[in-house]
Amino acid sequence: xxxxxxxxxxxxxxxxxxxxxxxxxxxxxxxxxxxxxxxxxxxxxxxxxxxxxxxxxxxxxxxxxxxxxxxxxxxxxxxxxxxxxxxxxxxxxxxxxxxxxxxxxxxxxxxxxxxxxxxxxxxxxxxxxxxxxxxxxxxxxxxxxxxxxxxxxxxxxxxxxxxxxxxxxxxxxxxxxxxxxxxxxxxxxxxxxxxxxxxxxxxxxxxxxxxxxxxxxxxxxxxxxxxxxxxxxxxxxxxxxxxxxxxxxxxxxxxxxxxxxxxxxxxxxxxxxxxxxxxxxxxxxxxxxxxxxxxxxxxxxxxxxxxxxxxxxxxxxxxxxxxxxxxxxxxxxxxxxxxxxxxxxxxxxxxxxxxxxxxxxxxxxxxxxxxxxxxxxxxxxxxxxxxxxxxxxxxxxxxxxxxxxxxxx
Numbered sequence: 001x002x003x004x005x006x007x008x009x010x011x012x013x014x015x016x017x018x019x020x021x022x023x024x025x026x027x028x029x030x031x032x033x034x035x036x037x038x039x040x041x042x043x044x045x046x047x048x049x050x051x052x053x054x055x056x057x058x059x060x061x062x063x064x065x066x067x068x069x070x071x072x073x074x075x076x077x078x079x080x081x082x083x084x085x086x087x088x089x090x091x092x093x094x095x096x097x098x099x100x101x102x103x104x105x106x107x108x109x110x111x112x113x114x115x116x117x118x119x120x121x122x123x124x125x126x127x128x129x130x131x132x133x134x135x136x137x138x139x140x141x142x143x144x145x146x147x148x149x150x151x152x153x154x155x156x157x158x159x160x161x162x163x164x165x166x167x168x169x170x171x172x173x174x175x176x177x178x179x180x181x182x183x184x185x186x187x188x189x190x191x192x193x194x195x196x197x198x199x200x201x202x203x204x205x206x207x208x209x210x211x212x213x214x215x216x217x218x219x220x221x222x223x224x225x226x227x228x229x230x231x232x233x234x235x236x237x238x239x240x241x242x243x244x245x246x247x248x249x250x251x252x253x254x255x256x257x258x259x260x261x262x263x264x265x266x267x268x269x270x271x272x273x274x275x276x277x278x279x280x281x282x283x284x285x286x287x288x289x290x291x292x293x294x295x296x297x298x299x300x301x302x303x304x305x306x307x308x309x310x311x312x313x314x315x316x317x318x319x320x321x322x323x324x325x326x327x328x329x330x331x332x333x334x335x336x337x338x339x340x341x342x343x344x345x346x347x348x349x350x351x352x353x354x355x356x357x358x359x360x361x362x363x364x365x366x367x368x369x370x371x372x373x374x375x376x377x378x379x380x381x382x383x384x385x386x387x388x389x390x391x392x393x394x395x396x397x398x399x400x401x402x403x404x405x406x407x408x409x
């Protein structure tokens with residue numbers, strides 16, 4: 001048996017087999033595959049004796065975190081983000097800021113964690129899962145409604161806050177950082193033009209060699225190298241690159257499909273299974289009280305922050321509850337933040353286990369409650385857009401200014 005784990009082909013077969021099982025279970029249960037991969041990793045680490053990773057597994061897992069972060073930014077519809085900018089900004093910012101501050105304070109002042117450990121906790125539990133919310137929107141038919149687009153845009157704002165906090169709080173501000181910021185700004189400015197040039201002028205969408213995919217990966221790897229050299233986190237430039245090319249992705253669905261297929265078939269399974277591998281079930285049991293309180297603190301802070309503003313932006317009570325619960329979900333960036341802390345020796349395995357367990361609970365329980373008790377009809381969510389448009393026209397008429405109402409297309 002020992003020889004099997006020393007043979008790279010057998011190791012690859014075991015990990016890909018775990019990924020295949022996760023895919024099948026995900027399809028059967030209609031649950032996010034990322035969540036199932038984490039649970040498979042927990043089982044593998046606690047019951048199957050798989051405790052260690054190799055350099056190539058760590059490399060693929062690292063690529064997984066970067067590519068899925070890029071896709072999270074690229075999935076944001078720029079038109080929807082602009083059309084619903086005000087409610088998305090307010091709800092998204094408060095959804096990040098309140099749990100970040102409260103969890104940070106609780107971890108440092110009550111649990112006695114160090115400053116950086118508490119900051120990792122605050123970042124990991126302030127996230128909103130774009131993957132979970134996006135899956136819910138697609139499944140329920142809400143993704144094309146005005147309110148559904150607003151919620152997805154708010155998720156982007158929240159996760160941008162977490163990625164920015166992770167990149168800034170743990171960065172070393174030196175000459176490398178200045179070089180990284182300068183190169184990143186130039187790259188972000190020209191990235192849409194470069195990507196569009198390769199697709200349109202070179203006819204890349206019809207080439208089997210996939211030059212546009214290779215170009216995007218080249219940029220992600222290069223900026224990731226600069227960011228890690230500057231002691232920052234590679235997910236920050238990946239998220240921003242995804243955002244600036246989102247318009248190109250919206251026009252070229254084939255490119256989206258190719259990138260998503262590559263990511264979810266090869267890279268992300270290694271990342272999420274590895275994330276679950278480090279969760280210790282004995283540590284979960286010994287810290288069950290802390291886990292329960294952190295989960296309630298995350299969900300309560302999201303609720304207290306989001307619900308009143310959802311009401312302010314013309315949502316009815318049911319839709320406000322629904323939005324607050326969905327904004328309380330967490331998965332991808334929560335595990336990315338926690339694993340960043342573990343890999344950089346900021347938090348220990350017990351603290352990592354606590355945070356990832358809370359993240360997993362937040363991916364499951366709020367979604368179940370939102371779908372079971374507060375799920376609105378698509379027609380109701382679309383009516384919210386018409387109400388917002390009507391209110392905008394009333395305000396324009398009151399002020400007497402010639403201002404076009406906000407579109408919710």
